[in-house]
Amino acid sequence: xxxxxxxxxxxxxxxxxxxxxxxxxxxxxxxxxxxxxxxxxxxxxxxxxxxxxxxxxxxxxxxxxxxxxxxxxxxxxxxxxxxxxxxxxxxxxxxxxxxxxxxxxxxxxxxxxxxxxxxxxxxxxxxxxxxxxxxxxxxxxxxxxxxxxxxxxxxxxxxxxxxxxxxxxxxxxxxxxxxxxxxxxxx
Amino acid sequence: xxxxxxxxxxxxxxxxxxxxxxxxxxxxxxxxxxxxxxxxxxxxxxxxxxxxxxxxxxxxxxxxxxxxxxxxxxxxxxxxxxxxxxxxxxxxxxxxxxxxxxxxxxxxxxxxxxxxxxxxxxxxxxxxxxxxxxxxxxxxxx
Numbered sequence: 001x002x003x004x005x006x007x008x009x010x011x012x013x014x015x016x017x018x019x020x021x022x023x024x025x026x027x028x029x030x031x032x033x034x035x036x037x038x039x040x041x042x043x044x045x046x047x048x049x050x051x052x053x054x055x056x057x058x059x060x061x062x063x064x065x066x067x068x069x070x071x072x073x074x075x076x077x078x079x080x081x082x083x084x085x086x087x088x089x090x091x092x093x094x095x096x097x098x099x100x101x102x103x104x105x106x107x108x109x110x111x112x113x114x115x116x117x118x119x120x121x122x123x124x125x126x127x128x129x130x131x132x133x134x135x136x137x138x139x140x141x142x143x144x145x146x147x148x149x150x151x152x153x154x155x156x157x158x159x160x161x162x163x164x165x166x167x168x169x170x171x172x173x174x175x176x177x178x179x180x181x182x183x184x185x186x187x
Numbered sequence: 188x189x190x191x192x193x194x195x196x197x198x199x200x201x202x203x204x205x206x207x208x209x210x211x212x213x214x215x216x217x218x219x220x221x222x223x224x225x226x227x228x229x230x231x232x233x234x235x236x237x238x239x240x241x242x243x244x245x246x247x248x249x250x251x252x253x254x255x256x257x258x259x260x261x262x263x264x265x266x267x268x269x270x271x272x273x274x275x276x277x278x279x280x281x282x283x284x285x286x287x288x289x290x291x292x293x294x295x296x297x298x299x300x301x302x303x304x305x306x307x308x309x310x311x312x313x314x315x316x317x318x319x320x321x322x323x324x325x326x327x328x329x
Binding site: 019020021022023036038039040131132133134135136137 | 234235236238239269310311312313314315316317318319
């Protein structure tokens with residue numbers, strides 16, 4: 001599921017903000033972030049570096065959990081799970097905190113209230129518009145990958161919490177299915 | 188401070204006066220029966236995205252006597268494709284007061300100086316209301 005999140009996040013943002021009628025667009029996610037200003041698409045190198053780092057970590061975590069899920073009772077499985085289950089959770093928490101902080105900073109510095117979800121009309125401060133009143137409709141919302149990340153994080157935490165039980169069940173079933181060697185009757 | 192070249196380009200587009208040119212007056216026709224002047228302006232969209240001009244409106248005053256002459260507005264919403272030039276059609280409807288004013292104060296004038304006040308625009312959903320007035324000289328038909 002983590003790998004699915006990474007794949008979808010390359011095409012669909014976790015959070016999107018649109019100003020005007022598609023005049024300004026911000027596609028934000030820990031995997032891929034880009035901006036579109038009146039048809040001029042651009043990325044910020046620092047964000048791109050962070051995105052690539054997050055993507056590598058998420059893929060590594062996803063592969064670790066995938067291998068763990070195949071053999072949860074193996075000796076190395078606990079380490080794989082410990083490494084893998086945190087990745088989507090950390091991405092989710094850091095992304096949410098970062099987004100929340102960004103909207104607060106923009107609100108504090110520029111005096112513009114940006115919604116995390118929903119639409120509103122923002123009047124730009126007149127200091128930036130030379131006395132002209134500029135009112136911009138803004139719509140923002142979380143996308144499907146964000147919800148998928150919440151789901152995958154929940155599943156990863158569940159896997160961590162029930163790891164011992166799962167490993168025990170698998171070990172028991174493996175023991176049961178093990179061939180019983182019977183000795184031939186003595187004549 | 189290090190500014191990425193992409194951001195620099197955006198800042199240039201946002202601040203460079205050459206990037207956005209004001210609409211150019213092309214010509215006008217008038218209809219005395221309906222008391223309207225239809226003025227045409229050409230506007231070039233310098234951006235890489237389409238712009239939709241949803242509304243343009245302004246009150247028109249006589250510049251010399253500060254008398255309200257009427258109201259001007261965009262006839263129909265207009266989509267200006269990226270990098271193309273489109274013709275903006277603005278219809279000014281003058282009032283009976285304006286007509287009387289033309290006959291008394293500008294009887295033999297070839298043109299009249301007007302000022303556009305309370306100028307409002309809706310461009311791709313962004314509402315712009317400017318406190319600045321725009322002065323124009325409009326030829327008068329005798």
